[in-house]
Amino acid sequence: MNDFYLKKIIIHQFSPNDTDLHLSDREISLTPRLDDYFRKKLSKIFSDEAKRGQFAPDSPFLSHLDDDLLASSVAISQLWQEEFIGSEDQKVNDLVFIEFERQGQSHWAFLRLALKEQLAHIGQEDQPIKLSQNNLPSAAQAPDEALVINRQSLAYYLIEKRLKHNGSFANYFSENLLQIEPQxxxxxxxxxxxxxxxxxxxxxxxxxxxxxxxxxxxxxxxxxxxxxxxxxxxxxxxxxxxxxxxxxxxxxxxxxxxxxxxxTDIDHSRQIKKLENQKLSLSNGIELIVPNKVYQDAEMVEFIQHEDGTYSILIKNIQDIRNK
Structure with a gap:
């Protein structure tokens, strides 16, 4: 699922102070740590939270995407700015554009990362703990918004948030910027x-x-x-x-x-983990956690309903009991 080969990354920045874009004119140098950080970010897009679909070949958005990553990133950043400028509670955002391969196929990604203020230990002065600006979010955290496009199939994966936009909550990213209706x-x-x-x-x-x-x-x-x-x-x-x-x-x-x-194309392990156990809360205060495979086996667990409407639970073939 995490078979990513990162080829190029360009990062622009949006500042709410002057509502302007600070455009880069070059790719960043990919160190091993940065490579690991952005591969983890990409893996969060291929997840159970991603909306999916496929662009039509004549999509207006795709007309801004070509083989020149820098030129595409500038054009799309400017389109994004026009739509995002109407949202409330704006923060400094890094706009990350990535050209990468996944499972041998060429992909393109746009990630919006809202930067954070954090306390940091800086030096050994009288007040060594200071507020540091423009910190990247954790690698384990999903991007605030993201779009990945398979350049061959035009299939896409989308992470977006409903933002208060021009006075009402909307999915401005898919509705206005991309003009799509994702699954x-x-x-x-x-x-x-x-x-x-x-x-x-x-x-x-x-x-x-x-x-x-x-x-x-x-x-x-x-x-x-x-x-x-x-x-x-x-x-x-x-x-x-x-x-x-x-x-x-x-x-x-x-x-x-x-x-x-x-x-087939996303990581849905969190949903499997969520559903793998039956969690039962009984009226007498007892709580049971029963794995599904055990729950469905009548040779191991049996639920008996009595004529008066009460239940008995019979747990069978227990070889060992431990106190945790």
Missing amino acids: QSVKKSIKVLEQTAQKIADQFHQDDFSFQSKMKSTLYDQLEEKQELSPEELANQLFEDNLTARLSFVDQVKEKIPDPIKL
Whole structure:
């Protein structure tokens, strides 16, 4: 997933004090530490938070992108400035343009990094702790906004934030600058699937702990085993005995997610990690964390519902118990 070969990097800067661009006229020298920093930044774009899509060959934005990285970076920085200037709470931003290869294919990236003020120990004077300006954010932190384009396929990956822009919150980056309608991120799509499933289950009086657990384990299995998340397959597993519920689920999901959610080109390990355990809170104060593979095995865990509506949980075949 992190097979990046960085070729060129150019960094311009935007200052809110004079709302002006400070344009560089050259590439930066890539030291091993900088190479590592920007490769980590790029890896955050190929994540479950990325919106995805594909540019049309005649896209107005692509007309500003050519083989001259410096000229392209200046033109796009100026276009970005025209749109960003209307946003509120502006900070100093580095505008980073990267030409790189990933898995043998040429890519182009634009990263906006909001710089920070931080306390730093400077010298041994009476007041050695001082406020330092224009510090880059941590390498582990996703860019504030970012666009990566595969130069061969024109597929793109987008990280953006809704900013208060000209008086109202908007995705100015995709709507105004790029003029595209990206697919929802995997993270947001999974949330839509969960919320829609719970809504349908509630309509058909199925929304209890066992359904929510089944939904979690079903999503986990698809994320681990499949190359995509399919609303039809989820419907078949979640509402297998109710045709009306299945059709209603698929119809409602496709209003927001018209196509299957592809997983092959991004890192979705955070979503797998989030779903890998069932976390149960019982009315008597006991809390259980049960791995999905154990939860789904009737030879290891059994849930028994009694006539009075109460439950018993039978945990079987325990070889060792430790106190943590």
